[in-house]
Amino acid sequence: MSAIAIKHNDEVVDLVTAEELGITGEEIELDNSPESLDVLRHSTAHLMAQAIKSLYPDAEFYVGPTVKEGFYYDFKTESEIGEGDLKKIEKQMLSFAKKKYKIEKYTISMDEAKEKFKDDHLKLSVMERIKDDKISIYKQGEFEDLCRGPHLPSIGLIRYFKLTKIAGAYLGGDSKNEMLTRIYGIAFADKESLKAHMEMLVQAARRDHRKIGNEMKLFTFREEVGAGFPIWLPAGGRLRARLESLLFKAHRKRGYQPVRGPEMLRADLWKTSGHYQNYGENMYFTQIDDIEFGVKPMNCVGHIKVYEDELHSYRDLPIKYFEYGVVHRHEMTGALHGLFRVREFTQDDAHIFCTVDQIEEQIIEVVDFVDKIMTTFDFKYSMTISTKPEKAVGDAEVWEKSEAALVRAMEKNNLPYTIDEGGGAFYGPKIDIKILDAIGREWQCGTIQLDNNLPERFGLEYNGENNEKIQPVMIHRAILGSFERFIGILTEHYAGEFPMFIAPTQVAIVPVAETHKDYAKQLSDKLIDINADSEIYAKNDSLNKRIRVAEKTRVPMIVVIGDEEIENKTVSIRDRRTREQYTISEEEFLKLIQTKINEVNF
RNA sequence: GCCGACAUAGCUCAGUUGGCUAGAGCAGCUGAUUUGUAAUCAGCAGGCCCGGGGUUCAAAUCCUCGUGUCGGCACCA
Numbered sequence: 001m002s003a004i005a006i007k008h009n010d011e012v013v014d015l016v017t018a019e020e021l022g023i024t025g026e027e028i029e030l031d032n033s034p035e036s037l038d039v040l041r042h043s044t045a046h047l048m049a050q051a052i053k054s055l056y057p058d059a060e061f062y063v064g065p066t067v068k069e070g071f072y073y074d075f076k077t078e079s080e081i082g083e084g085d086l087k088k089i090e091k092q093m094l095s096f097a098k099k100k101y102k103i104e105k106y107t108i109s110m111d112e113a114k115e116k117f118k119d120d121h122l123k124l125s126v127m128e129r130i131k132d133d134k135i136s137i138y139k140q141g142e143f144e145d146l147c148r149g150p151h152l153p154s155i156g157l158i159r160y161f162k163l164t165k166i167a168g169a170y171l172g173g174d175s176k177n178e179m180l181t182r183i184y185g186i187a188f189a190d191k192e193s194l195k196a197h198m199e200m201l202v203q204a205a206r207r208d209h210r211k212i213g214n215e216m217k218l219f220t221f222r223e224e225v226g227a228g229f230p231i232w233l234p235a236g237g238r239l240r241a242r243l244e245s246l247l248f249k250a251h252r253k254r255g256y257q258p259v260r261g262p263e264m265l266r267a268d269l270w271k272t273s274g275h276y277q278n279y280g281e282n283m284y285f286t287q288i289d290d291i292e293f294g295v296k297p298m299n300c301v302g303h304i305k306v307y308e309d310e311l312h313s314y315r316d317l318p319i320k321y322f323e324y325g326v327v328h329r330h331e332m333t334g335a336l337h338g339l340f341r342v343r344e345f346t347q348d349d350a351h352i353f354c355t356v357d358q359i360e361e362q363i364i365e366v367v368d369f370v371d372k373i374m375t376t377f378d379f380k381y382s383m384t385i386s387t388k389p390e391k392a393v394g395d396a397e398v399w400e401k402s403e404a405a406l407v408r409a410m411e412k413n414n415l416p417y418t419i420d421e422g423g424g425a426f427y428g429p430k431i432d433i434k435i436l437d438a439i440g441r442e443w444q445c446g447t448i449q450l451d452n453n454l455p456e457r458f459g460l461e462y463n464g465e466n467n468e469k470i471q472p473v474m475i476h477r478a479i480l481g482s483f484e485r486f487i488g489i490l491t492e493h494y495a496g497e498f499p500m501f502i503a504p505t506q507v508a509i510v511p512v513a514e515t516h517k518d519y520a521k522q523l524s525d526k527l528i529d530i531n532a533d534s535e536i537y538a539k540n541d542s543l544n545k546r547i548r549v550a551e552k553t554r555v556p557m558i559v560v561i562g563d564e565e566i567e568n569k570t571v572s573i574r575d576r577r578t579r580e581q582y583t584i585s586e587e588e589f590l591k592l593i594q595t596k597i598n599e600v601n602f
Numbered sequence: 603g604c605c606g607a608c609a610u611a612g613c614u615c616a617g618u619u620g621g622c623u624a625g626a627g628c629a630g631c632u633g634a635u636u637u638g639u640a641a642u643c644a645g646c647a648g649g650c651c652c653g654g655g656g657u658u659c660a661a662a663u664c665c666u667c668g669u670g671u672c673g674g675c676a677c678c679a
Binding site: 072080081082083084164165166167168169170173174175176179180181182184210214215221222223224226227274275278279282297298300329331332333334335336337341425426427430444447449451476510512513514515540541542543544545546547548549550551552558560562563564572574579581 | 640653676678
């Protein structure tokens with residue numbers, strides 16, 4: 001093996017550049033190390049561009065970087081390119097690769113470059129973004145492209161790649177600009193890694209909550225109902241109810257009061273809150289008797305009205321209201337995605353009204369709450385504090401105090417966090433919780449936001465020690481984010497194999513023959529008494545078939561009941577994963593289920 | 603919203619260059635069988651081929667406008 005690039009002062013430099021500058025460094029070989037793959041994929045992107053150019057001579061190219069999952073190239077052509085054309089492009093790429101063109105490099109001045117590419121409006125707009133007055137050009141065969149590199153010494157080294165997706169993308173990532181065609185691809189140093197990657201994609205697709213939700217009959221969508229409005233089916237309803245009741249208890253323990261605001265409120269209120277002006281595009285409005293109403297996109301206003309229902313003393317604070325709040329948001333059609341992005345969803349929403357001095361302890365409590373939930377579900381998670389943005393409202397001192405409280409809460413609990421400088425909402429700083437699922441994907445779910453704006457707008461107050469009127473701080477927080485999104489994530493996280501305490505059905509009971517049906521029913525009733533749902537598989541099918549079906553429904557536990565079990569008052573348990581069987585007494589079995597259900601407390 | 607693809611039975615999918623009564627597997631129903639740990643057998647039923655409109659002697663198939671879904675982009679208090 002020979003080097004494809006070198007590492008000089010921690011920077012990956014390709015061989016032509018190294019020679020040009022007369023520098024040396026640690027050799028990088030063609031393997032699956034991050035540095036090597038980056039070079040390989042970058043060159044593969046160029047090879048793809050070369051193939052596209054030869055197939056579609058009018059094509060103009062924008063940028064072709066490497067990304068987390070491979071590479072892409074943005075380009076423009078008058079021809080229509082569809083998914084079916086990817087194969088054709090791949091073939092062309094291979095035929096170029098076989099010619100083993102060397103990848104050459106030369107440098108020209110910005111002015112020369114502008115002259116050279118004067119008919120290529122995409123290249124010109126790339127150059128606008130470059131500050132340097134020198135432009136390097138990489139060339140392979142007839143094809144050349146301006147690029148910073150680094151690249152492989154020859155395209156002959158590119159063999160194991162695949163074009164994966166074709167899509168549209170706005171020039172410069174701005175929706176005001178024209179749309180280009182983008183093709184995504186992936187490349188590896190060897191065949192096995194490519195194969196493994198493709199297999200990984202298949203596995204990820206198997207976990208897709210839309211697919212599993214359909215198989216397990218958790219939820220569905222219907223064209224005639226409308227896009228983005230999920231329908232919860234019985235199995236999904238049971239799962240969700242379990243989650244709701246666990247969480248309800250957890251809130252009560254922490255002193256939250258269940259409340260409920262109306263689904264629609266007068267538009268004037270949304271003007272007071274600022275939603276009308278700032279969020280109106282995403283809201284649904286209607287008229288009732290000539291009065292305009294807005295369907296709530298958030299629950300805060302309802303909770304504010306609860307707060308306003310009586311006078312509060314500083315002795316009462318903190319006051320915590322929670323609600324499984326159904327909200328409606330007008331998401332754009334293209335954004336809708338299974339349960340992850342819908343137009344109607346239910347938040348596990350709460351608002352804490354407290355004094356400025358209480359912020360820190362409240363944050364600590366919420367963060368602890370978050371931790372309990374996330375570890376219960378085996379999620380790793382990370383937190384980001386977002387601070388004051390340029391466009392912000394409210395008192396500078398309160399901002400400072402609030403931000404400091406968030407940071408202190410993290411530090412005192414020894415919690416790792418990152419800071420997103422200026423990423424806060426206009427009304428206050430926030431902590432976002434990102435969860436990491438079983439296959440390493442990140443999801444934004446929960447959020448904790450400090451708000452001084454709404455208390456101000458609504459003139460909220462409490463009586464202080466000296467009977468003075470003080471404005472409380474409002475903390476918005478959701479831990480799951482929404483039941484829809486969270487259940488979608490859980491589904492993918494567990495690949496549908498939910499743990500006992502939230503599974504739609506805890507036990508599948510399979511009676512061996514018809515004579516054992518009554519006993520199965522009795523057992524099922526006993527399970528209901530301990531809050532476990534079961535399903536009896538007594539259809540006129542072979543035992544094998546019924547066990548197979550039960551396995552496929554992903555119930556956590558299957559018990560088989562026949563003469564022996566009835567005689568000895570036992571159950572024969574079949575473990576879902578290992579397929580092992582063992583027999584325990586009915587009493588032990590019920591206790592086991594009960595423990596498994598109750599062991600979880602947030 | 604934008605670019606591209608797709609929409610056939612409850613589900614997963616066939617259906618040729620436009621041409622006979624639109625097929626299969628699973629699920630469902632009926633019957634036989636009563637099963638000891640991953641598919642017993644036979645029969646039956648099931649379709650406005652996403653919805654309008656058009657082209658044609660003839661449309662699931664071609665065109666067009668919607669709706670929905672998928673992959674991205676943009677969006678995401």
